[in-house]
Amino acid sequence: MKVLVPVKRVVDYNVKVRVKADNSGVDIANVKMSMNPFCEIAVEEAVRLKEKGAATEIIAVSAGVAQCQETLRNAMAIGADRGILIETDVELQPLAVAKLLKAVVDREQPQLVILGKQAIDDDANQTGQMLAALLGWGQATFASKVEIEGNTAKVTCEVDGGLETISVKLPAIITTDLRLNEPRYATLPNIMKAKKKQLDTLKPADLGVDVTPRLTTLKVEEPPKRKGGVKVADVAALIDKLKNEAKVI
């Protein structure tokens, strides 16, 4: 079984981004970039499926600027077998990414696509579901456990109120939640090996996909700041503040 794992290059989760003074966006110049944490979990899950014998080949795909190569190398260091970069400088929105991925799926014919549930930059949480719709496949979103049983995937999903287990026919889409696994660190030998793995570069036009954005960002601004609070000396003072000042209890 071939597994496709799309990976996104995003601002590292430890960075607190700043809004640009002209309100045109957030400042990502000279900011540390990393693989989206949910995508890392997706790569790890694919590697575990391969280690268990359920997957035979793992293909990592990334769409975006040339530097996404680093993200693909990182995925290959964790264990992906090869990478595909769909290179473009155009701002890619989830629908466009889903269309690009559909074109790659049509070429590569994987039985499973594992994606992160959301990217921590745009927080959209859309691409996996959109790809499933375009392919007419079943989707298991926010997965915290995946078992491949013959030609189905039994997936436990995080839902409001707890957990729900569904069985999805393959080929299918799975999106990862935080508790699916803890990604391994790429070891130095694996990082070296990853440099030699195959990485193909395509353009959106090669895939026949129109990636023109449908949404225009008019403005990006700072959220309202909370006014600084006070430290209280003890529990009695806290109760007094809550009762008499904030009047919330």
Added chain:
Amino acid sequence: MANLVIAEHDHGSLKAATLNVISAASVIGGEVHVLVAGHNAKAAAEAASQVAGVAKVLLADGDAHAHRLPENTAAQVVAAASAYSHILAPATPYGKAVAPRVAALLDKAQISDIIKVIDADTFMRPIYAGNAYATVKSSDSVKVLTVRGTAFAAAAKTGGSGVVENVSPIADSGVSTFVSAELVKSERPELAAAKIIVSGGRGLGSGEKYREVLTPLADKLGAAMGASRAAVDAGYVPNDYQVGQTGKIVAPDLYIAIGVSGAIQHLAGMKDSKVIVAINKDPDAPIFSVADYGLVADLFEAVPELASKL
């Protein structure tokens, strides 16, 4: 044109989040219709028809909707979509599973987690864990939106006089089947709708301590209970308790963060609370930067004292 709200429900009643989405649809303007895709869901449809501002309820009642599988819900929405300029769902796991699927089937963009309606094409939404707010304008003829519940007051449950119209339920997609659910039973208020939330982090140390220390306080306050990701990952409490960028977004009148450090991903889920209290033994914990009242103390002493003195 009218707006279609995809109801989240349990067949017998509406989930609270649906009421916030109905409000958002009313702000956009135009008639508000609600789709209830369910099984034996007449009661949920009737409840929807009573909600203030609802003109019509589409009830798609059939086997395919017994477990609210997103493939089936999305197909049902698409079957009705041609009459609508806006299709809205709650930004909950259910809404997030369905809305992008609907959008892609219609070849439209989807706008997630809107917190403000600027006009019929333009919406504000948080990005980067709420560290920035983006105003985005759509050039699509149909807008598919998910709505952040805390940003829109719940519509009144009564006062509406919508008509319920039966629509034929779609056939099951056949690609996905429900196996089982493991839902947390709780007498407490729903996190997303609670007035007071007592939330615990890794500082509690274990699931036993989480319950032993926090339950008496939550009981005294009639509060819902929440947690940080670290507390959920460590197995103190189920996933459903997680507050944050990738968990639940809450904005109660009072949020009490206990043994929570205040990582940006946690703050993203609670910083719009009216009043925030933090109890943490580390005076430099980032949670104090958003807390109205901070108490630097050992939680194992301070929290029982707080519970007993209330």
